[in-house]
Amino acid sequence: MSKEKYDCLNCPGYCCSYPVIVLTKRDVTRLAKGQDVSFEEAEKRFTRKDHGYKRIMKRKPDAHYGRICHFFHLEERRCTIYKTRPAICRDFPGTKKCGYYDFLQFERNGQEDPEYVSTTHHDED
Ligand code: SF4
Ligand code: SF4
Numbered sequence: 001m002s003k004e005k006y007d008c009l010n011c012p013g014y015c016c017s018y019p020v021i022v023l024t025k026r027d028v029t030r031l032a033k034g035q036d037v038s039f040e041e042a043e044k045r046f047t048r049k050d051h052g053y054k055r056i057m058k059r060k061p062d063a064h065y066g067r068i069c070h071f072f073h074l075e076e077r078r079c080t081i082y083k084t085r086p087a088i089c090r091d092f093p094g095t096k097k098c099g100y101y102d103f104l105q106f107e108r109n110g111q112e113d114p115e116y117v118s119t120t121h122h123d124e125d
Contacts, residue, residue, distance in 0.1 A: 003096055004096055004097075004098075005096050005097045005098075005101075006093070006097060006098035006101035006102075007101070008078075009078070011077075011098075011100070011101055011104060012064055012065075012077045013064075013065075013068065013072055013077050013078065013079075014065070014100040014104075015089075015092050015093070015098075015100065016068050016069040016072045016079065016089075017059075017062065017064075017065035017066070017067065017068045017069070019051070019056075019059070019067070020050075020051045020053065020056050021056055021057035021069060021086065021088055021089070022053050022055070022056055022086075022088055023047055023055040023056065023057060023086050023088075024055075024086070024087060026087070027055075027086035027087055027088075028042050028043050028046075028047065028055060030084045030086075031046060031081070031084055031086070033084065034081055034083065034084030035081075035084075043055065045058075046058055046070055046071075057069050057070060057071075057086070058070040060072075062074060064077075071085075
């Protein structure tokens with residue numbers, strides 16, 4: 001029985017576009033192991049100091065969200081390091097529901113059934 005009310009495989013990866021994905025030392029160690037590089041190399045290649053944090057995930061351009069996590073697969077819209085992803089990614093969204101996914105479902109329902117949006121939004125008519 002699935003406990004989550006969202007499906008990451010059916011989402012373009014909004015949470016991976018967050019500008020500040022904070023990495024702990026442990027995250028970098030796991031990342032380094034997964035990428036088969038040293039801690040120092042992983043820290044240098046995949047993280048940067050910003051927003052008051054010692055290490056946040058580096059990002060790259062993305063047509064969908066502007067910028068997205070360095071490890072995100074741009075075409076397949078998924079994490080390429082799922083098994084070694086940082087703790088913050090494992091914990092997100094932290095509840096059984098994901099607000100963005102709800103929003104996405106709402107938009108998709110609207111596209112499939114225009115009546116759905118017009119009756120819910122109470123537009124001018
Ligand atoms: S947690 Fe939410 S925003 Fe992130 S990939 Fe899953 S459904 Fe999308
Ligand atoms: S490590 Fe994976 S789950 Fe975390 S932000 Fe990057 S692509 Fe998304």
